[in-house]
Amino acid sequence: MDSGYxxxxxxxxxxxxxxxxxxxxxxxxxxxxxxxKQPQFGENPPIVLxxxxxxxxxxxxxxxxxxxxxxxxxxxxxxxxQGELSAFVNAMQQVQTQFNNQxxxxxxxxxxxxxxxxQLSTSPASIALRQGVLTAASNLASSISTTANNLESQQAxxxxxxxxxxxxxxxxxxxxxxxxxxIAALENLHQDASAFIDQRDVLxxxxxxxxxxxxxxxxxxxxLTTSNGTALVAGTQAFTLTTQPDPSGLEHIFSQGNDVxxxxxxxxxxxxxxxxxxxxxxxLVSLNTLAAGISNSFNAANASGFDLNGHQGADxxxxxxxxxxxxxxxxxxxxxxxxxxxxSSDGSAGSNGNLANFSAIHDQTTFNGxxxxxxxxxxxxxxxxxxxxGSIEQQASQLVLxxxxxxxxxxxxxxLDEEAGNxxxxxxxxxxxxxxxxxxxxxxxxxxxxGTT
Amino acid sequence: MSSIxxxxxxxxxxxxxxxxxxxxxxxxTLELATGSRINQPSDDPAGAAxxxxxxxxxxxxxxFLRSITNVKTADSTLSSVVTALQRAIxxxxxxxxxxxxxxxxxxxxGELSGIQQQxxxxxxxxxxxxxxxxxxxxxxxxxxxSTSSSGISYQGNAGTNSVQVGSNYSLQxxxxxxxxxxxxxxxxxQSVADLITALQTNSGIxxxxxxxxxxxxxxxxxxxxxxxxVNQLNAQxxxxxSEKVDLSNAANSIAGADIAKTAATLNQAEVALNAELAAMxxxxxxxxxxxxx
Numbered sequence: 001m002d003s004g005y006x007x008x009x010x011x012x013x014x015x016x017x018x019x020x021x022x023x024x025x026x027x028x029x030x031x032x033x034x035x036x037k038q039p040q041f042g043e044n045p046p047i048v049l050x051x052x053x054x055x056x057x058x059x060x061x062x063x064x065x066x067x068x069x070x071x072x073x074x075x076x077x078x079x080x081x082q083g084e085l086s087a088f089v090n091a092m093q094q095v096q097t098q099f100n101n102q103x104x105x106x107x108x109x110x111x112x113x114x115x116x117x118x119q120l121s122t123s124p125a126s127i128a129l130r131q132g133v134l135t136a137a138s139n140l141a142s143s144i145s146t147t148a149n150n151l152e153s154q155q156a157x158x159x160x161x162x163x164x165x166x167x168x169x170x171x172x173x174x175x176x177x178x179x180x181x182x183i184a185a186l187e188n189l190h191q192d193a194s195a196f197i198d199q200r201d202v203l204x205x206x207x208x209x210x211x212x213x214x215x216x217x218x219x220x221x222x223x224l225t226t227s228n229g230t231a232l233v234a235g236t237q238a239f240t241l242t243t244q245p246d247p248s249g250l251e252h253i254f255s256q257g258n259d260v261x262x263x264x265x266x267x268x269x270x271x272x273x274x275x276x277x278x279x280x281x282x283x284l285v286s287l288n289t290l291a292a293g294i295s296n297s298f299n300a301a302n303a304s305g306f307d308l309n310g311h312q313g314a315d316x317x318x319x320x321x322x323x324x325x326x327x328x329x330x331x332x333x334x335x336x337x338x339x340x341x342x343x344s345s346d347g348s349a350g351s352n353g354n355l356a357n358f359s360a361i362h363d364q365t366t367f368n369g370x371x372x373x374x375x376x377x378x379x380x381x382x383x384x385x386x387x388x389x390g391s392i393e394q395q396a397s398q399l400v401l402x403x404x405x406x407x408x409x410x411x412x413x414x415x416l417d418e419e420a421g422n423x424x425x426x427x428x429x430x431x432x433x434x435x436x437x438x439x440x441x442x443x444x445x446x447x448x449x450x451g452t453t
Numbered sequence: 454m455s456s457i458x459x460x461x462x463x464x465x466x467x468x469x470x471x472x473x474x475x476x477x478x479x480x481x482t483l484e485l486a487t488g489s490r491i492n493q494p495s496d497d498p499a500g501a502a503x504x505x506x507x508x509x510x511x512x513x514x515x516x517f518l519r520s521i522t523n524v525k526t527a528d529s530t531l532s533s534v535v536t537a538l539q540r541a542i543x544x545x546x547x548x549x550x551x552x553x554x555x556x557x558x559x560x561x562x563g564e565l566s567g568i569q570q571q572x573x574x575x576x577x578x579x580x581x582x583x584x585x586x587x588x589x590x591x592x593x594x595x596x597x598x599s600t601s602s603s604g605i606s607y608q609g610n611a612g613t614n615s616v617q618v619g620s621n622y623s624l625q626x627x628x629x630x631x632x633x634x635x636x637x638x639x640x641x642x643q644s645v646a647d648l649i650t651a652l653q654t655n656s657g658i659x660x661x662x663x664x665x666x667x668x669x670x671x672x673x674x675x676x677x678x679x680x681x682x683v684n685q686l687n688a689q690x691x692x693x694x695s696e697k698v699d700l701s702n703a704a705n706s707i708a709g710a711d712i713a714k715t716a717a718t719l720n721q722a723e724v725a726l727n728a729e730l731a732a733m734x735x736x737x738x739x740x741x742x743x744x745x746x
Binding site for chain 2: 112122123126344348353356373378382384385386387402411413414415420421
């Protein structure tokens with residue numbers, strides 16, 4: 001009878017604990033990164049009396065968190081891809097707005113310049129038509145320089161985002177190092193650290209969104225590095241990333257004295273750096289090629305003829321640097337007097353012979369082997385293609401991530417139906433155990449009172 | 454018993470599906486509003502690049518067409534010159550009639566002087582402030598001169614201009630005034646001036662009329678140049694107009710939104726949106742907890 005009493009009491013205690021676990025699961029139904037816990041019951045060691053074996057009840061062996069560490073790592077990797085692609089697509093979409101062909105873009109202004117030259121050729125001495133050419137030239141110059149300047153300021157904004165992301169990375173790595181310490185401390189005492197493990201998974205997820213992360217698990221702690229081996233967290237130590245501007249003013253990322261900027265190719269930082277260090281600079285180089293090519297060709301065409309005063313034509317556009325650097329941002333018209341356009345091939349005011357040299361630039365394939373208009377078209381293609389393929393990849397990665405999250409949810413997510421079922425089950429078990437205690441109690445009472453009446 | 458455990462939290466999936474449907478809806482709305490399926494380069498990168506070239510060619514065709522309308526003027530001027538010379542010839546023939554009195558011949562000579570003034574004025578025709586028979590000079594080409602035997606001297610030059618009216622297609626659009634009006638053997642002003650003198654002096658009228666005929670023939674032959682140019686310009690104008698139609702058709706097939714299809718897409722997106730919203734309204738409202746008393 002003693003063993004029955006003991007068993008029933010152990011059941012009361014165990015079922016109460018199981019109910020506590022249900023309560024905690026229900027409470028955390030909406031907590032991000034929470035892994036549901038499942039009570040694991042174990043039969044107590046029996047007592048052997050002669051030939052009889054009596055059970056001694058139940059105890060809660062473990063409240064195990066249900067999680068799949070491998071899946072968690074896959075989620076973190078995909079989060080990194082997702083972070084990279086969304087940062088890349090967002091930044092490139094802003095770049096793209098500079099190139100929307102809605103009437104006042106570079107392509108339209110380029111066509112307008114050649115149209116104005118064609119008009120001038122029908123009446124080469126007309127000051128109004130000459131003014132038309134100058135206006136078209138200055139519209140084109142300001143369109144190109146505005147685009148280049150906007151790209152540069154976008155680059156500066158991305159630079160700021162890089163610094164902010166690095167700050168976030170540092171905050172997260174410090175938190176992860178701290179949580180690592182807490183987990184180690186608890187596990188050394190053989191206590192349940194699952195709440196901290198969940199928390200760490202969330203933090204590592206956030207970190208993966210920012211920078212590429214690979215995980216090395218050692219005992220109870222994890223060490224984090226980038227895929228190129230830059231240390232982020234080793235056990236309880238976090239390695240701070242620092243930033244330092246390069247000669248052009250863009251912030252480079254340093255880890256323990258080494259410049260790791262070019263090695264970061266995943267996470268938000270990877271996406272930001274790709275646009276800041278590759279896409280925008282290459283667009284600026286293309287714009288410089290276009291601006292320098294147009295400026296130089298028009299200046300050369302003007303120099304081969306005579307202006308309205310009979311003098312050899314001077315520069316129409318401010319001559320760009322020989323290297324082409326800064327040609328786009330600095331593109332401007334050098335003359336204000338429409339008479340200085342050298343339309344004449346022989347010095348007579350009404351000759352339009354030299355305008356053919358201007359018109360020829362339209363078909364001149366000296367812009368990386370293309371005409372100016374085709375060159376601009378290729379630029380549009382490459383920007384559009386970056387945004388469109390980036391978006392497609394982002395959507396694909398979004399789907400993968402969603403599936404992985406679903407999978408994680410199906411393993412670790414709290415289901416209220418399940419919890420309700422468990423709640424009823426544990427409650428019934430508790431009720432039954434209480435009834436046993438009551439019965440044993442009554443029997444003992446009967447025994448104690450035996451013979452007193 | 455083992456069954457597949459499903460993710461109990463379907464909200465993120467539904468939210469992402471909802472966001473995607475809303476994206477489809479807004480894309481379709483934008484396409485319908487602009488009538489174009491390429492509203493930014495990423496909508497169709499290759500198409501966007503083609504549109505750049507299409508617009509450039511369209512703008513070029515437009516400017517060639519404008520050039521053509523600007524250069525079609527000299528022909529009508531020359532036709533007036535021809536008419537005036539015809540009148541001079543018939544006046545000369547009339548003056549050569551021996552029965553005319555000297556005062557009658559003086560009247561004829563007076564009318565011829567008027568014709569001479571008309572011819573000078575025609576030779577000095579300007580279009581948009583530029584003299585069309587001055588070669589590539591911008592000064593008035595024919596001015597009175599006491600040193601010239603005809604009383605008129607040419608101040609323009611022998612230069613000519615060509616205008617581009619198609620890609621790799623340039624057309625000479627003028628002849629120097631000296632070549633039209635002052636050619637040897639066909640000098641308009643000299644021959645008319647000589648005829649006036651002949652009538653006034655009543656000598657050599659027949660020869661003078663022959664000289665005017667020579668000038669008439671020369672101007673007529675020069676008109677052929679303008680006639681040819683006008684023909685070529687007209688042909689080019691037709692070509693450019695049809696090229697513009699082609700370009701605009703091409704632009705439409707590259708970027709034009711398929712209205713019916715887009716409207717259907719919009720409709721589908723709206724239906725999907727409603728379904729998703731309804732699904733979201735229903736999920737996770739119920740769990741076993743609701744049934745336990």
